[in-house]
Amino acid sequence: MERPKNQILAIFGASGDLAKRKLMPSLYELFSRGMMPEKFAVLGVSRTNFDDESFRKYAGENIRSFLKDKEPDSEILDSFLSRVFYLCIDTLNEDSYFRLREKFVEIREKTEIPDNILFDLATPPDMYRIIPRALKKAGLNKSKEGGFRRIIVEKPFGFDLESSQDINSELLKIFEENEILRIDHYLGKETVQNILVLRFANGIFESLWNRNFIDSVEIRASETLGVENRGGYYDGAGALRDMVQSHLLQLMAFVAMEAPATFDSESIRDEIAKVLRSLKPLSDSDIKADVIRAQYLGYAREKGVSENSSTETYVAMKFFIENWRWGGVPFYIITGKAMPEKTSEIAIRFKAAPQKLFKGQCCGSSCNSLTIRIYPDESISLMFGLKVPGAGFEVRQVNMDFNYKSISPKRLPDAYERLLLDAMLGDNTLFARNDSQSYSWKFVEPILNFWRMEGRENLHVYEKGVFPPVFKELRDADVCKIEPTES
Numbered sequence: 040m041e042r043p044k045n046q047i048l049a050i051f052g053a054s055g056d057l058a059k060r061k062l063m064p065s066l067y068e069l070f071s072r073g074m075m076p077e078k079f080a081v082l083g084v085s086r087t088n089f090d091d092e093s094f095r096k097y098a099g100e101n102i103r104s105f106l107k108d109k110e111p112d113s114e115i116l117d118s119f120l121s122r123v124f125y126l127c128i129d130t131l132n133e134d135s136y137f138r139l140r141e142k143f144v145e146i147r148e149k150t151e152i153p154d155n156i157l158f159d160l161a162t163p164p165d166m167y168r169i170i171p172r173a174l175k176k177a178g179l180n181k182s183k184e185g186g187f188r189r190i191i192v193e194k195p196f197g198f199d200l201e202s203s204q205d206i207n208s209e210l211l212k213i214f215e216e217n218e219i220l221r222i223d224h225y226l227g228k229e230t231v232q233n234i235l236v237l238r239f240a241n242g243i244f245e246s247l248w249n250r251n252f253i254d255s256v257e258i259r260a261s262e263t264l265g266v267e268n269r270g271g272y273y274d275g276a277g278a279l280r281d282m283v284q285s286h287l288l289q290l291m292a293f294v295a296m297e298a299p300a301t302f303d304s305e306s307i308r309d310e311i312a313k314v315l316r317s318l319k320p321l322s323d324s325d326i327k328a329d330v331i332r333a334q335y336l337g338y339a340r341e342k343g344v345s346e347n348s349s350t351e352t353y354v355a356m357k358f359f360i361e362n363w364r365w366g367g368v369p370f371y372i373i374t375g376k377a378m379p380e381k382t383s384e385i386a387i388r389f390k391a392a393p394q395k396l397f398k399g400q401c402c403g404s405s406c407n408s409l410t411i412r413i414y415p416d417e418s419i420s421l422m423f424g425l426k427v428p429g430a431g432f433e434v435r436q437v438n439m440d441f442n443y444k445s446i447s448p449k450r451l452p453d454a455y456e457r458l459l460l461d462a463m464l465g466d467n468t469l470f471a472r473n474d475s476q477s478y479s480w481k482f483v484e485p486i487l488n489f490w491r492m493e494g495r496e497n498l499h500v501y502e503k504g505v506f507p508p509v510f511k512e513l514r515d516a517d518v519c520k521i522e523p524t525e526s
C-alpha cells in the first residue's frame with residue numbers, strides 16, 4: 040500500500056463538529072494502521088482559544104469518544120497527538136494568515152517535513168472564499184520549494200448553480216482544479232466504490248445493465264433523525280440540496296455511467312460528468328407530477344428554523360437519463376429525515392420474464408432485482424424466483440447475499456478515512472469535479488425555482504417516523520419485502 044508523501048494537514052474549523060467527530064478520529068485510525076505519511080503534522084486552525092497542548096487534550100478526548108467500534112491504544116494515541124498542533128487566529132482577518140505562515144515554518148523546523156500542505160476547510164461555506172484569498176495573500180497557496188498544495192472543501196458546495204460557480208471560479212484563481220478536492224463522503228463508502236467493481240469486473244452484470252433488461256433504478260437514503268442541532272443550516276438547504284444534489288446524484292452517476300477507458304481519475308470523472316450532463320431536464324409539469332416534497336410535523340419548531348418554513352425534509356423524485364443505455368428507464372431518488380428507518384440502498388429492478396408460467400409471488404411484477412445496500416449493513420443481494428419445495432410449481436422470491444462481514448471480519452473504514460487518505464495521496468478519483476457539480480446543480484435548480492414559486496402549496500406534511508407519500512409504482516414494487524432467510 041502506497042503511503043502519502045510527508046506533509047502538513049491544516050484543518051480550518053478544527054474546533055467544530057466535523058473535525059471532532061470525523062476528521063481527527065479518521066486521522067488517528069489511519070495512523071494506527073500505518074497509513075499516514077512517515078512524517079506528518081496535523082495543524083488545527085480556528086478562533087477558539089486553544090494552544091498545542093490544550094488542543095491535543097481536546098483532540099484526544101474526541102478521538103476516544105468518536106472512534107468507531109473500538110478504543111484507541113493509549114501509546115499509539117499519544118504518539119499521534121505528539122504530531123498535532125494548533126493555531127488560534129481570527130480566520131476572517133487576512134493579516135492573521137502571516138502568523139499561519141510562521142507556524143508552518145516552526146512546525147517544519149521541528150519535524151523536517153518538506154513544503155507539502157493539504158488544507159481542509161471544515162468551516163461554514165461562507166469561509167470557502169475568505170480562507171483561500173487569505174492563503175494567497177500570505178503566499179501560502181503555492182510552494183516556492185517544489186512542494187504541493189491541495190485543498191479539501193466540504194459540502195455544501197454552493198447554494199445554487201450561480202453560487203457554486205462563483206466559489207469555483209474564486210478557488211480556481213488560487214488553486215488548480217487538480218488541487219481542489221470537493222469531498223462527498225458517500226463516495227468514501229466501501230459499497231459505493233464497489234459499484235464500479237461489481238459493474239466493470241463482472242461480465243454478467245454489465246451485459247444486463249441497460250434499458251433492455253432494467254425496468255427501474257431506485258436510490259433511497261432515509262434517516263430516522265430530524266435536523267437535530269443543524270436547523271440553521273438545514274432550513275436554507277432542504278433535502279434536495281443537502282442530499283440529492285450531492286450524494287445521491289453522485290451515487291446515481293456510479294450506477295449509470297459508462298465504463299471508463301482506463302481506471303484513472305480523469306477517465307472516471309469524465310464518465311460521471313457525461314452521465315450527469317445527460318439528465319433529462321425537468322419541466323414545470325414534470326416537477327408537478329414527478330417530484331414530491333414533504334416536511335415532518337414539528338420541523339418549523341426546530342431551533343434555527345423559520346416559523347413558516349417551506350423547506351422540504353423529504354423528497355421523492357422520478358427522472359430519466361437521455362442516452363442510449365438508459366432512455367426510458369425511470370430513476371427514482373427518495374430521501375428524508377424523521378423517517379421510520381435509517382437505510383441507504385440502491386435497488387436495480389430487472390424487467391419481468393416475458394411470460395408468467397407459475398403462480399406464486401415476487402415483489403412487484405418481476406422476480407429479479409439487485410440491491411446494493413450501504414446502510415445498515417454494507418451488502419449486495421440478488422433476488423430471483425425459485426420453486427417452493429413440494430408439490431406443484433409455486434414461485435417464491437429468494438435472495439443471494441453478499442455481506443462484507445463474510446469476506447473480512449475487519450471493520451470497514453469510515454468514509455472519511457478513505458477520503459483523507461486519498462487526499463493526502465493526491466488521488467482525486469473519489470472527489471467531485473467542477474463540471475459534475477455544475478451539471479447536478481443545473482438539474483436540481485428548476486425544482487428549487489418551482490418550489491420557491493409555490494411556497495407551501497403542495498408541500499405535504501408527515502408525522503415523524505411515518506413514511507411520507509411515495510409513487511404508487513414504488514409501493515407496488517415493495518409489496519413483499521423479503522426477510523433474510525434464517526440459517
Ligand SMILES: NC(=O)C1=CN([C@@H]2O[C@H](COP(=O)(O)OP(=O)(O)OC[C@H]3O[C@@H](n4cnc5c(N)ncnc54)[C@H](OP(=O)(O)O)[C@@H]3O)[C@@H](O)[C@H]2O)C=CC1
Nearest residue numbers: 052054055056057058085086087161162163164193194195
Ligand atoms: N458536521 C458534519 O457531520 C458535517 C459537516 N459538513 C460540512 O463541514 C463544514 C463544517 O461543519 P461543522 O463542523 O458541522 O460546523 P461547526 O459549526 O461545528 O464548525 C465549524 C468551525 O468553523 C470555524 N469557523 C471559522 N470561521 C468561522 C466563521 N466565520 N463563522 C463560524 N465558524 C467559523 C468555527 O471555529 P472557531 O469559532 O473556533 O473559529 C467552527 O468550530 C460545514 O461546511 C458543513 O456543512 C459536511 C458533512 C457533514
Ligand SMILES: O=C1O[C@H](COP(=O)(O)O)[C@@H](O)[C@H](O)[C@H]1O
Nearest residue numbers: 194224260262281282286383414
Ligand atoms: O451530508 C450529509 O449526510 C448525512 C447522512 O450521511 P450518512 O452517511 O449518515 O448517510 C445527512 O444526515 C446530513 O443531513 C447531510 O448533510
